[in-house]
Amino acid sequence: MSKLRLSITMSLDGYVAGPDQSEENPLGTGGMQLHEWFFPLKAFREMHGEDGGEVNASSGVVEERRENIGATIMGRNMFGPVRGPWPDESWRGWWGDDPPYHHPVFVLTHHARDPLEMTGGTTFHFVTDGIESALSQAKDAAQERDIWLAGGASVVNQYLAARLVDEIDISIAPVILGSGARLFAGLQRDTLKLRQIRAVDAPGVTHIKFQVG
Template sequence: MAKVRVENFTITLDGYSTGLGQRMDAPFGDRMEGLHDWMFAAFEDRDAGRGGIDAEQVSRYPEGSGATIMGRNMFGPFRGPWEDESWTGWWGPNPPYHHDVFVHTHHLRPDLSMEGGTTFHFTDEPVEKVLDRALTAADGKDVVIGGGATTVQQYLRAGLIDVLHVVVVPILAGAGERLLDNVTDALGNYKVASTITSPRATHVEIVRR
C-alpha cells in the first residue's frame, strides 16, 4: 500500500529547518551553513561504493516514490505574486524528481514541464485534495512531502503522514522555522520508531501509531 513519507528532512540541533533571512544566496537563511553537508558527503560515499549509515539513509528518498508535494518556499526564494514565470526552481533544467511535483502556493501559474519527466503543478487546493492528486499521479507508489516545515506541519495536523524521517545535525540556528512547532495535538498520533547516529548526523524515524 502506498505511503505518505517525509524523507531526509534535515534540522538543526535546536529544531530549525530554516533560519532567518531566506534569500537567493542563502536558501535556508542565516546561520544554516552546513545544514546539508551530511547529505553531500553521503552521496559521495554512496557513489564511491563506500556505504555507511548516511549513504544508506540518503538513498531512501527516490526508492518507491511516485510523486512529491512541496511548499512555495521550497520551490524558490520569492514571495507574493510572481513577477514573471522565468523561475523554474533551484534544480536546473533537469530536476531530480522525475515525476509529478505539486507546489502549494496562493499564486497560481501554469504547469511547468521540465527535462527528465518532472512536471510542477501549482495549486491552492486543501492538503487532502492535493494528496489525492499526488496519490493518483504516483500510481501505487509512495508520495513524498518534501517541505518546508510549514507544509509538513499542515500534513501532520491533517493526520496524513505515515513516516517522518528527520535528520538532526550538530549546528545551532537560534531562530527561524522549527519543524515540530504548531503540531502538538498531531504528535500524539506518532511515535519514534528508531534512531541511528553517524559521525555527521542522527537519523530519527517517526511513524504513525
C-alpha cells in the first residue's frame, strides 16, 4: 500500500516559512534559516549538479526520505509566487528545467492549467478538485511507491486534519521565526495518534519521525 509521507523542516516555534513570501523571498522573511542544515550537505549539492559537500547524520535521513517515493504533492505557493488565475504559462517552478523530483508532482490550486512536462522525469499536474483527488491521482501515478507530501503549511494542515497522512518526519531547526506559516495550526486535539519511530541528532537540526496511527 502506497503511503503518504510528510517530511518538512519546522522552526522550534512551529513555522515552516516566514511571513511575506514572494518571488524574491520564496520562504518568507527569515525562512532560509530553516534549511541551513541542508545546504552544506553533499546530497544538496548533488541536486544542483555541484561536487563536494558534507556527509553527516542528516545524510541518511535525506536519503531515507527519498527512498521509494513515486510522486509528490505540494501546494501552489510551494510551486511558485503567482497568485490568482495563471496569467500565462511562463512560470515553470522554482527549480529550473530539471527539477529535483524526477516523478509526477501534483500541485493543488484553484486555477486550472495544463500539465507541464519538464526534463528529467518531472511533470507538474495542476489539481483543482481538492486534496483527496490529488492523493488519488498521486497514488495512481506512484503505483506501489509512496507519495511525498512536501508543503506548504496550508496544504499539509489540510491533509493532517483529514487524517490522510501515514508518516511524519519533521526536521526541527534551531530557529525562532515568530510568525509565518504555522504547521499543525487548526488541528483538533488528538486528531492524530502519533508514535515516535526515531530521532536523529544531526549538526544544527533534529529529525523526528512519527508513525500516524
